Amino acid sequence: MSTDNDSEGETTRITRKGQVTIPKELRAEFGLEEGDEVRWEKAEDGIRVRKATQSAGRGMLVDDDVSEDKREEMAEEMEAEIREKRQSEWQP
Incomplete structure (x- = not known):
């Protein structure tokens, strides 16, 4: 995994299997834990990721x-x- 901390946020690489890692700081901030589901949404400026379920x-x-x-x-x-x-x- 490669991360880049800049004014735009962090970046990670997509694996051959299409998997990505959500950076630890963001998982902590948004309460994401193993087993949680996330929703991938189209947005005008790209892709938005949200926690799928409460x-x-x-x-x-x-x-x-x-x-x-x-x-x-x-x-x-x-x-x-x-x-x-x-x-x-x-x-x-």
Whole structure:
């Protein structure tokens, strides 16, 4: 794998099998772990990669009368907390 840190971001090479490695810093920042799925999307300026699915249990412990917007807000807050915890564990 070859990485290039510049103002455009990091680059990695595609293997013969069409595989790519997502840089460690980006996996940590966006909470990507082994087994997670990513979605490849066409964009006007190239290709965009996004995490394909959220946790299957997302929203299970929230009362039924909580709005979808509030559920999404709560889930995003939890994801940010988890991401911060993971980042702090990875730093020496």
